[in-house]
Amino acid sequence: MKSWPGFWAERRLLPNRPHIALPLARRVEALAADLPNRLPELPAPSLLHGDLWGGNILAAYNEVTALIDPACYYGHGEVDIAMLNLFDGPSPPFTTLMARWSRAGRSA
Numbered sequence: 001m002k003s004w005p006g007f008w009a010e011r012r013l014l015p016n017r018p019h020i021a022l023p024l025a026r027r028v029e030a031l032a033a034d035l036p037n038r039l040p041e042l043p044a045p046s047l048l049h050g051d052l053w054g055g056n057i058l059a060a061y062n063e064v065t066a067l068i069d070p071a072c073y074y075g076h077g078e079v080d081i082a083m084l085n086l087f088d089g090p091s092p093p094f095t096t097l098m099a100r101w102s103r104a105g106r107s108a
Helices: 004-019 022-038 079-087 092-103
Strands: 046-048 057-060 063-067 073-075
Touching (some): 004 022
Antiparallel strands (some): 046 073
């Protein structure tokens, strides 16, 4: 796939149309059509954990000691953060560090 919006539209959103009610399918189609306005065309790929949520983060003494149960793939760097927010919601220190890291050009 040569386009991030195209990938999400064709491989993630539109295949669900046959399985959802028509009004929702129309909304999904509208969102898929608008993705070029919402997503970068070709973001730099990042190696992702693929299943990041609190249960897959091991910590001891206030430090992350391991990430377990990976389903690694390359994708947009914010996908793991979205998954983490979907299931757990990261702690305020994590959110602060991520914001600082993002503003610093991902070098914090």
